[in-house]
Amino acid sequence: MSFFIETLLGGLMTGMLYALVALGFVLIYKASGVFNFAQGAMVLFAALAMARFSEWIPGWLGIESLFLANLIAIVLTVVVMFVVAWLVERLALRHLVNQNEATLLMATLGITYVLDGVGQTIFGSDIYKIDVGMPKDPVIMLESMFEGGVLINKEDFIAAAIAAILVAALTLFFQKTPTGRALRAVADDHQAALSVGIPLDRIWVIVWCVAGITALVAGIIWGSKLGVQFSLSTVALRALPVVILGGLTSVPGAIIGGLIIGVGEKLSEVYLGHYVGGGIEIWFAYMLALVFLLFRPQGLFGEKIIDRV
């Protein structure tokens, strides 16, 4: 029993991290109707910036404290992500208002390559580490309930908590604030949004900036687990099925989708893996996404696509 719970918890925590990346997709899609292929590249870019800044800053400023150096690095990276958002709007999106979705998707593909290239040129292409001082030691919980207790990793636990807080904050922001409302309006109809005086350019900078910040959080968490390297940008590919499952337009969908996939792949690997020779974890998410595409293309929580004839 305790093994089952360990697997379940492990799955939930991985799922939370998937959700975090998926959230970046959902945010940009909700606010601008663009499927942002560059989300993975943004995670890598943010993580690279963060890793290198925290490495350089003690030298630049002569700061000893790891905490302070990390803090400054985070602030600097947020500024960098803001500049990225601003440039994306200025150089790409502004010229593509009212173009169809495929055009915008292609533009984000282009942005992916630019970000990958520029990021590695500025920050280097080795493997770097991010150390924000998250405790790595495992703890044993619920000893009174199960024999031997449940072993969990403190780092995963904290990461999941951070992700949950971020998600809650973003949901409130989208649903409750005028800016959130303007973001949703832009997502629905550019032309109409312009006609009521919503400034498209500013909205896009805001949303790419917010997506950049979620990318940074995802980058820090994944980066401190796995190290910062090019393969980090493929984390985004893991988030694609999450988005399909949860629905492109739903923040709660991204979270629940992430959790389902995280738990699903861990449990299926452990309990079904030996029937098919293992390796389920790698394709489980994509199979699930495929099933959803066949039967419920708008995902679990996506807005129903209603077409009038």
Added chain:
Amino acid sequence: MSGRKIGDVILDLKNISLSFGGVKALTDISFDVREHEVRAIIGPNGAGKSSMLNVINGVYHPQEGEIIFRGQHRRDMDTHEAAEQGIARTFQNIALFKGMSVLDNIMTGRNLRMKSNLFLQALWIGPAQREELEHRKKVEEIIDFLEIQHIRKTPVGRLPYGLQKRVDLARALAMEPEVLLLDEPMAGMNVEEKQDMCRFILDVNDQFGTTIVLIEHDMGVVMDISDRVVVLDYGKKIGDGVPDEVRANPEVISAYLGASH
């Protein structure tokens, strides 16, 4: 009609020409709109009525001509600027935010009047909260005015066509515009809905003093509610005046009946 007084020229369009590549949508069109009046633009399909509205609203930028709005001379309009200057519009093919509730849709009309910054909004404190409540009050007035209280929380995508048109109007009204552009407000409606819409348009004009520029197909309706009418055909102006003048204009008759009288 009522006690409203038609004032000076508020919007003056001079020699507007607009083309898309080789296609001429508008050729040398001039007309003016006076404060507080109901001004209609009519004409057969493809006459350039919607293009005209899009020029006023800044969606299209004419190659030639001048737009004078409230004494300010311009080469062309910019959508955001138009909204800021008090020009609101509705759309022929309803462009509402389908996933959002009626209330949220109308609230977006208040966007330009919201002053509190992103940070305060995010924390939902102090001025931001007070501001939201004030705007909400105004929006509720408009909801009452257009008699759509019962659908306040309904996602717009689920509403029947006639009601969507009304929400579209509500959103434009929430901007408290000086000039309201209506692109075929009665297209596709049944008789009853048309009557309601007519009543709302006249009430808006009467109670808020809003200047209205509207495009309409239905000649009967136009003649009933407009003060002055511009007639376009193939991108050219063929008539301009009070409804009775326009009705008697031989060019207008032939454009509509397709025969030389």
